[in-house]
Amino acid sequence: NDLYETPYGIALAVKIVLVVAALAIASFNLLRWGPRLRAGGRARAALIRHTTAETAILAVVIVAAAFLTAAQPPAQKSGAAYDQTQHVAGLRLELLASTATPGRNRYVLRVHQALAPVTHAEKVAFRFTMVEHDMGEQELVATERAPGEYVADGSTTAMFGTWKIQTIVRLAGREDVSTVFTFPVAAPAGGGGSTSRVITAGPYTLIAFTDPAEPQAGAPVTLFVVIVDQTGNPVVGKTVTANFAGPAQQTPITAKEDAATLGPGRYEIAVAALDAGSWKVTIAIGNEASGTYSLDVSR
Numbered sequence: 001n002d003l004y005e006t007p008y009g010i011a012l013a014v015k016i017v018l019v020v021a022a023l024a025i026a027s028f029n030l031l032r033w034g035p036r037l038r039a040g041g042r043a044r045a046a047l048i049r050h051t052t053a054e055t056a057i058l059a060v061v062i063v064a065a066a067f068l069t070a071a072q073p074p075a076q077k078s079g080a081a082y083d084q085t086q087h088v089a090g091l092r093l094e095l096l097a098s099t100a101t102p103g104r105n106r107y108v109l110r111v112h113q114a115l116a117p118v119t120h121a122e123k124v125a126f127r128f129t130m131v132e133h134d135m136g137e138q139e140l141v142a143t144e145r146a147p148g149e150y151v152a153d154g155s156t157t158a159m160f161g162t163w164k165i166q167t168i169v170r171l172a173g174r175e176d177v178s179t180v181f182t183f184p185v186a187a188p189a190g191g192g193g194s195t196s197r198v199i200t201a202g203p204y205t206l207i208a209f210t211d212p213a214e215p216q217a218g219a220p221v222t223l224f225v226v227i228v229d230q231t232g233n234p235v236v237g238k239t240v241t242a243n244f245a246g247p248a249q250q251t252p253i254t255a256k257e258d259a260a261t262l263g264p265g266r267y268e269i270a271v272a273a274l275d276a277g278s279w280k281v282t283i284a285i286g287n288e289a290s291g292t293y294s295l296d297v298s299r
Helices: 007-038 044-070
Strands: 082-088 091-097 105-113 123-130 138-141 143-146 149-154 161-170 177-185 197-201 204-211 221-228 240-245 266-271 277-285 289-297
Touching: 007 044, 082 177, 091 161, 091 177, 105 123, 105 161, 123 149, 138 149, 197 277, 197 289, 204 277, 204 289, 221 240, 221 277, 221 289, 240 266
Parallel strands: none
Antiparallel strands: 082 091, 091 105, 105 149, 123 138, 123 161, 143 149, 161 177, 197 204, 204 221, 221 266, 240 277, 277 289
16 A cells, blocks of 8 residues: 555656656667667667657656655554554544553554644544453543544553544544454563453453553552453442552552443552552452452652
């Protein structure tokens, strides 16, 4: 797609076509007019015309080469964990996500029409639903960070599995442009810089992660816990308590449950501050079960 959707690609395509045309004319001159000239035929005028055309084409090729030198080549494959593109209603929509593990994520939608970025959209939004289980629908509204680039941050894909992300672009004077991306979220393995952890607690599975992903000493941190049962469905209406063991005293905190805001089966534990060091957080689900989450707080 970059060959016809970027100025660099178009210039490269034009250069290739012109070089092929110049080679074709040169071959024609060599094979047709060359023998006639050697045989004494009257081919001088035609040869001059063709040579002039060939020279003009090569001059345009040089101009195209100069443009290629000045222009930026298409962006290389991004470092995002997820990067997919769809074409809808004349728009090119590219969705990027910074990570493919449960927890807080950054979602970027790049919107272009032909070669131009689409700026000042009235609204750009992401709507999230899970394929395997009913985790409800949540929406993030993006803000324009750069021309044609809309960004939203959130913890909407907090459960590992397959998610559908519906992107909605609202432009003045036309109907909303919408499409759906399939976004796989993998269970975190071995850390790898992510604070997401899968914890087994009796009959429940917990997915726990922090916001921010790298907690700092003395700064607020929120621990999010998603609880699902053995069938993978969200568990609601539980009393969830976090007990802390670490470098300093920390009183237990009861989690907040707000399905309308957080989504079903999601619990929020807001911590005012923690001292630097390694912490063990025991997450208790009433008197039924508990699991331990390890947390490192940097200075």
